[in-house]
Amino acid sequence: MxxxxxxxxxxxxxxxxxxxxxxxxxxxxxxxxxxxxxxxxxxxxxxxxxxxxxxxxxxxxxxxxxxIPSVQRHFAGLKSEETVPYAPMLGLPDLRKAWREWILRKVGDLRPRVEPCLTLPAVTPGVTGGIFMAAKMFVDKDEVVVSPDRLWENYSNIVERHIGARIETFPFFDGGRFNLKGMQRKLLDTLAQQPKALLMLNFPNNPVGFNPPQEMVQPIVQALIDVVEQAGKPIVVLCDDAYEGYVYDPAALQRSMFGDLCDAHRRILPIKLDGISKEFLFYGGRLGCLTFGLPSGLDVDRKALQEELDNKLGGIVRSTVSNCTRPVQSAILKALGQLDQxxxxxxxxxxxxxxxxxxxxxxxxxxxxxxxxxxxxxxxxxxxxxxxxxxxxxxxxxxxxxxxxxxxxxxxxxxxxxxxxxxxxxxxxxxxxxxxxxxxxxxxxxxx
Ligand SMILES: Cc1ncc(COP(=O)(O)O)c(C=O)c1O
Incomplete structure (x- = not known):
């Protein structure tokens, strides 16, 4: 235009x-x-x-x-107290707890490893809002953000126009497999120029519709461990899990890679961005969550760390959307109470x-x-x-x-x-x- x-x-x-x-x-x-x-x-x-x-x-x-009828049905019965007041800046406390449980259910047998790392999710305006908040908080102007070369087009506006950073890509596939070596090379080149790097990982991917096979997960995690060891610098991994749960091949990873990245290394900070748009087939609800996987070995009071991260996120939410819509949070909280259904x-x-x-x-x-x-x-x-x-x-x-x-x-x-x-x-x-x-x-x- x-x-x-x-x-x-x-x-x-x-x-x-x-x-x-x-x-x-x-x-x-x-x-x-x-x-x-x-x-x-x-x-x-x-x-x-x-x-x-x-x-x-x-x-x-x-x-x-x-x-999903069992999600939609809860709107009819909402009381004024569940719709009218402002929601807390980072979301209804009970919803934050329930979403945390939902993440723990999704990580399956990794629960014992993930649970100690997991912060209380912060409610965001959709997964888009979560990506925006994470980028705002972790990416500096003129920095490079690394992504496979097939990516959701909206990343450019968030990272490049809003932040003034640059997305650099590596070829998604190498001989039909996820391009581990390309990812490593691009991250190492980036870390040679700046003190930290941010990697976008979107599985299942838009536009490619790909989730790696189970046996690729450990090599991917190990490749990232090798990067932070070799560079001696940290990386933030944004797991854009918008399409989590939609996997049609039993040999493919069935959950997000976020769980495998939790506690992988003290210099790897995974951030999970998920939400109801696709997971609960509720695009118009505009509800996402941002959750950190904090390495367990950090020598710090974890309660204080959560409070300080919440404070930072609160500052972003308050100065942009102020808070997220309460009726949707109230309805989703009820739906999470009937998760099996x-x-x-x-x-x-x-x-x-x-x-x-x-x-x-x-x-x-x-x-x-x-x-x-x-x-x-x-x-x-x-x-x-x-x-x-x-x-x-x-x-x-x-x-x-x-x-x-x-x-x-x-x-x-x-x-x-x-x-x-x-x-x-x-x-x-x-x-x-x-x-x-x-x-x-x-x-x-x-x-x-
Ligand atoms: C890869 C990817 N991430 C994030 C989103 C945004 O999700 P939401 O509608 O929850 O903001 C989309 C939506 O199309 C997407 O394709």
Whole structure:
């Protein structure tokens, strides 16, 4: 966007340097808008959707955004005291405790190791708010933040525009496996230039839909231990766990890597960012949590440490959103009290998405087209295909015009590909989706 109207109006001259630098990338919103109007198969939308009867027996066949009845139901009965007063800055104390228990349940057999490390979660405005707070608290202007080269586009605005830092990436895969060596090299190069580094780890990943196999977890943790030992400097690992729980391959890690990073080394500080948007299928609720995994060997009063961290986070919350919405916190607290029921209901959506992912994989396996290379996927809401010889934007344009299929293209640097949001494509449309992509690439390749 060129912001011509702002310039013409003279308002540009009033903007701060930040006001001039900030902009909302139109990529996803542009293609979602186009798909809404033009597509019969819409693989642009990043929320789980489909016929309601796929998740609720006896419900109509009409498409809905998937939801968990045992979460929604609590809104009807909220009393004024549960909705009207301001919530405490870091969230309702009982919710903070209940979310801590939820994290401990998610880490499973790592509980004995994680529990002593875990702070009381601070409530944030969605996972986005948690990423923002963590970045604000741990990243300095002109510092480098390290991430795999497939990343949620919003990281750039948070880290680069808000903080004035820079994201540097390493190739996500090396021969079909998570690129351990690339991660290590990039972290060591970064630590050679600055006193600490921040690593973003997003598993299951957006846009790749990948969670590492179980046997890769220890090597990844060991690689990070080797980095901090070799550099003699600390790293903060931001675990963006927005899609935790959506894993469709029993051989893949079923939980966040946060637990494995807890107490891995006294110079590794993992921070867990999770929330209800995907985990409880409640995107509009805007509730996330930020939780530290403090190494156990620190020679410090842990209660004082928690209080001081809370104070810092409180300062950020108070000076930005002031506090998070109370009705949602009240309802989620009640839902966490019936977690077994909530998870049983959520499982229907996990199963639907798992069937879609597996079918998509099977359809791709039938295709032999050198220009189309689906990256490994086994989790989350998306998959990503590298495309060769055809610019991704041109492919997306042709796909929507001729085949009425909406995808989100990604072009830039060494990346040229399309993101497919299988979370919003019903199973019956998946073969048509893959055939359309293949035909569109063939059409364009024949033209050139
Ligand atoms: C990787 C990733 N992290 C964080 C978020 C934001 O989650 P929330 O809606 O809770 O702010 C998203 C949402 O699309 C995402 O894809």
């Amino acid at each position: 060129e912001f011509e109207a702002l310039k013409k109006s003279g308002i540009t001259n009033l903007l701060s340097a930040f006001g001039r630098s900030i902009w909302l990338p139109q990529g996803i919103f542009y293609w979602t808008g186009r798909a809404k109007k033009e597509a019969t198969i819409d693989a642009t939308i990043g929320s789980a959707q489909g016929p309601e009867n796929e998740i609720i027996a006896g419900a109509p066949d009409k498409a809905v955004t998937f939801y 909530v998870l049983a209901e959520r499982q229907r959506t996990v199963d639907v998405l798992g069937r879609r992912a597996n079918l998509l994989k099977a359809e791709f396996a039938k295709v032999s087209l050198p220009q189309l290379r689906p990256l490994p996927f086994n989790a989350g809401f998306f998959c990503f295909c590298d495309v060769e010889g055809v610019p991704a934007n041109k492919l997306a344009e042709h796909l929507i015009e001729k085949y009425k299929i909406g995808v989100v293209p990604s072009e830039g640097g060494k990346i040229n590909g399309i993101r497919i949001a299988f979370c919003s494509v019903p199973e019956k449309d998946i073969p048509t989706l893959v055939n359309g992509i293949v035909s569109a690439i063939k059409d364009l390749a024949a033209e050139s």
